[in-house]
Amino acid sequence: MMGQYVDIVDDDAAHRKLMRILVREAGYAPRTHATAEAAFEIARLDPPSLIIADIQLPGAMDGIALTRALKAAPETAHVPVLVVSAFAATADEARARRAGCDAWLAKPLDTREFVSLVRWLMTLWTSDVEAV
Amino acid sequence: MAMSTNRDGALGEIQPLLRTVLEARGEALVAYDMELRVTEWSSVTARNNGISRADALGRSVLDIFPYIRGTAIEEEYRRSLAGETVDARDRQWRASESDPPRYYDVTYAPVRDDDGTVIGGVVVTVDVTGRGAGGSPDTDRPLLRTILDSAPHSLVAVDRDLRIVEWNSCSERKTGMRRATVIGRRVLDVMPDLAGTEIMRDYERAITGTPREIRDRWYAVPGEELRCYDVIFAPMHDGRGAVTGAIMLAQDVTDRARAQAELAAERALLRTVLDSAPLGVVAFDSEGRITEWNRAAETVCGVDRADAIGQLVTDLEPARNDLELNKRRIERALAGEVMLAEAVAFTRPGESEQTHAEASVAPLRDARGRVVGGVAVVVDVTERVRAEADRDRLIADLDAARDRAVRASQAKSAMLAGLSHELRTPLGAVLGFAQLLRDGRAGALSDEQVEYVDDVLTGAGYLLRVVNDALDLARVEAGVVEMRPERIDMRALVAEAQATVAPLAAAHHITVATRILDEVQLTADPGRVRQVLLNYLSNAVKYSHSGDEVVVEVAREGDDGVRLTVRDNGPGIPATEMGRLFVEFQRLSADRDVPGSGLGLAITKRLVEAMGGSVSAESSPGGGSAFHAVLPLEPAR
Numbered sequence: 001m002m003g004q005y006v007d008i009v010d011d012d013a014a015h016r017k018l019m020r021i022l023v024r025e026a027g028y029a030p031r032t033h034a035t036a037e038a039a040f041e042i043a044r045l046d047p048p049s050l051i052i053a054d055i056q057l058p059g060a061m062d063g064i065a066l067t068r069a070l071k072a073a074p075e076t077a078h079v080p081v082l083v084v085s086a087f088a089a090t091a092d093e094a095r096a097r098r099a100g101c102d103a104w105l106a107k108p109l110d111t112r113e114f115v116s117l118v119r120w121l122m123t124l125w126t127s128d129v130e131a132v
Numbered sequence: 133m134a135m136s137t138n139r140d141g142a143l144g145e146i147q148p149l150l151r152t153v154l155e156a157r158g159e160a161l162v163a164y165d166m167e168l169r170v171t172e173w174s175s176v177t178a179r180n181n182g183i184s185r186a187d188a189l190g191r192s193v194l195d196i197f198p199y200i201r202g203t204a205i206e207e208e209y210r211r212s213l214a215g216e217t218v219d220a221r222d223r224q225w226r227a228s229e230s231d232p233p234r235y236y237d238v239t240y241a242p243v244r245d246d247d248g249t250v251i252g253g254v255v256v257t258v259d260v261t262g263r264g265a266g267g268s269p270d271t272d273r274p275l276l277r278t279i280l281d282s283a284p285h286s287l288v289a290v291d292r293d294l295r296i297v298e299w300n301s302c303s304e305r306k307t308g309m310r311r312a313t314v315i316g317r318r319v320l321d322v323m324p325d326l327a328g329t330e331i332m333r334d335y336e337r338a339i340t341g342t343p344r345e346i347r348d349r350w351y352a353v354p355g356e357e358l359r360c361y362d363v364i365f366a367p368m369h370d371g372r373g374a375v376t377g378a379i380m381l382a383q384d385v386t387d388r389a390r391a392q393a394e395l396a397a398e399r400a401l402l403r404t405v406l407d408s409a410p411l412g413v414v415a416f417d418s419e420g421r422i423t424e425w426n427r428a429a430e431t432v433c434g435v436d437r438a439d440a441i442g443q444l445v446t447d448l449e450p451a452r453n454d455l456e457l458n459k460r461r462i463e464r465a466l467a468g469e470v471m472l473a474e475a476v477a478f479t480r481p482g483e484s485e486q487t488h489a490e491a492s493v494a495p496l497r498d499a500r501g502r503v504v505g506g507v508a509v510v511v512d513v514t515e516r517v518r519a520e521a522d523r524d525r526l527i528a529d530l531d532a533a534r535d536r537a538v539r540a541s542q543a544k545s546a547m548l549a550g551l552s553h554e555l556r557t558p559l560g561a562v563l564g565f566a567q568l569l570r571d572g573r574a575g576a577l578s579d580e581q582v583e584y585v586d587d588v589l590t591g592a593g594y595l596l597r598v599v600n601d602a603l604d605l606a607r608v609e610a611g612v613v614e615m616r617p618e619r620i621d622m623r624a625l626v627a628e629a630q631a632t633v634a635p636l637a638a639a640h641h642i643t644v645a646t647r648i649l650d651e652v653q654l655t656a657d658p659g660r661v662r663q664v665l666l667n668y669l670s671n672a673v674k675y676s677h678s679g680d681e682v683v684v685e686v687a688r689e690g691d692d693g694v695r696l697t698v699r700d701n702g703p704g705i706p707a708t709e710m711g712r713l714f715v716e717f718q719r720l721s722a723d724r725d726v727p728g729s730g731l732g733l734a735i736t737k738r739l740v741e742a743m744g745g746s747v748s749a750e751s752s753p754g755g756g757s758a759f760h761a762v763l764p765l766e767p768a769r
Contacts, residue, residue, distance in 0.1 A: 014561035018568075025573060086556050108560035108596060111567040
């Protein structure tokens with residue numbers, strides 16, 4: 001079903017796997033990417049319903065840059081972004097918020113909190129679609 | 133034209149008056165100009181010589197008296213025109229070959245205009261034939277008397293028996309003895325204090341024909357202050373050369389002598405000052421020749437005064453080292469320029485190490501302000517220059533050491549931060565998957581499996597706290613902790629912290645009480661203050677015995693601070709371990725049973741210090757502990 005994908009971007013394989021399990025538990029179809037560049041390319045071609053990105057990513061584009069790019073591209077501007085960070089620093093949260101992210105979660109993830117946040121974001125952003 | 137009128141006019145005014153005075157006293161007067169032409173010829177002169185005034189005026193005295201050419205008389209005329217007053221006594225003179233000789237006392241004197249320039253002369257002649265040649269001088273004669281009494285010199289004349297025959301007004305003033313009371317008496321009768329003195333010997337020598345001149349003779353008239361005199365003793369001769377007595381002529385030069393003595397004292401003082409001054413003083417004249425070279429200059433420059441005086445500055449060591457530069461400095465001083473603390477470097481003769489000096493050079497001016505030379509003040513600054521070099525080296529060493537320490541500290545913080553971050557990622561995965569297992573979300577677990585997974589969660593949770601604290605400490609140490617100061621109501625902040633720690637306190641059966649001793653408004657980062665308070669509070673709760681009370685106190689500290697105190701009634705801290713309280717990873721012996729990273733107090737200390745405050749603790753084993761944080765009311769800027 002179109003628009004019910006959740007894209008996960010994390011360079012750490014274990015976290016990609018954990019989040020994939022949790023997204024599935026939340027009731028959605030996960031797609032995982034190891035780099036921001038790959039995630040951005042796929043998202044423009046086939047926009048997901050939610051993008052979860054780690055703040056620290058290898059390569060030229062990190063989670064903040066990815067958020068900014070997604071919000072700037074017309075194909076993906078409407079997709080909610082959840083930024084996950086290993087840094088608990090409030091400065092990082094502020095940077096992510098300025099880049100346009102819709103939610104923020106610090107690692108290590110509380111698995112139950114993560115699942116409920118994903119469900120809440122999906123409901124909030126897709127309720128119009130579902131209502132139709 | 134104007135000048136000759138003036139001269140004639142001046143003489144014209146004086147001469148009739150003088151002529152009248154002199155003629156009334158039987159004295160002959162002849163006035164003459166610079167060419168010895170007669171300009172005045174009194175009636176006594178006319179009578180004595182048988183030549184009328186009209187015949188004499190305008191003629192040269194050498195024409196009127198051709199036989200005086202080349203004689204002492206012509207010489208005396210000339211001397212008067214050269215500005216000298218000449219007295220000749222008992223001069224034999226015949227008006228004509230047939231006349232009997234007569235004796236005259238003759239005085240020649242220069243005539244001067246208002247500027248003091250000699251414009252002619254007068255000769256006054258007194259007939260003393262009646263007195264008899266070789267007799268005692270008739271000092272009652274008015275002109276001579278006037279001359280003697282108006283002289284600023286004391287004059288005493290004695291005969292061969294040392295009887296006083298002349299005693300002028302100046303002598304009267306100096307001795308307080310009247311002329312009338314001393315004339316005819318012997319010197320020693322008048323001034324008995326002279327007995328056996330050099331003065332008496334001078335009188336005695338003079339009457340034997342030996343003149344003497346004495347400068348700066350100090351003599352005190354009895355009862356008067358000591359005064360200084362230049363004295364001349366001279367024999368008196370009659371017209372035939374026989375000694376008839378002696379004269380003593382004394383000029384009071386006390387003022388001059390005192391001035392000279394003062395000058396000498398000033399010179400001595402100057403010399404002493406110059407030689408005791410720690411500054412080298414070198415003076416030089418307009419040619420650059422050294423006129424002064426004091427003792428310090430000898431020391432600084434390594435050249436003796438005797439070798440320096442009279443030499444060219446540029447020939448001597450300090451200047452020779454950088455000759456062109458020092459030549460220019462001397463030229464600039466002679467051109468009126470002042471140069472301060474010019475650096476000079478040179479090697480003293482016979483030494484190998486370089487001497488560093490500072491020279492200030494200034495022009496030396498005479499009373500009219502003309503530059504007549506220069507003076508250089510030279511200071512040896514070798515020690516200072518070396519000390520500065522040492523200091524610069526030391527500062528460079530310290531800077532390098534500090535940079536190394538800062539780099540090492542930064543490297544440590546960076547490593548700690550990097551390590552913490554690297555540990556958090558896998559820990560996140562461990563905790564996440566353990567939670568999935570524990571909650572049965574990956575399939576049902578047996579009781580034993582649940583227990584083991586709980587052990588994994590506990591261990592990983594503890595590890596995560598340590599990693600988080602280490603990261604926090606590294607951030608504080610690296611100075612990257614952002615402070616966002618706000619107004620804080622301490623009462624509200626304490627209540628909030630109390631609520632936060634309430635579940636933990638309840639679990640340990642601990643009561644948390646607050647005591648607000650002063651209402652305090654603080655400007656600081658509320659998150660950080662809360663972190664500090666929570667750290668103290670959670671420690672107090674963890675270390676208290678079940679049923680104990682933990683107290684939070686807020687009180688003013690001085691005018692501009694607040695003191696937060698957390699007290700417990702726990703086991704207390706041994707004195708030997710107090711010093712390790714706020715140090716990283718220094719868990720105390722009693723901590724074995726209490727979970728913690730060993731970083732909490734270290735972080736607290738760094739945070740409080742980052743806010744401009746300080747931490748402290750007091751404790752007695754068995755008597756509980758108190759932890760303090762003193763914070764400034766306003767953040768330090």
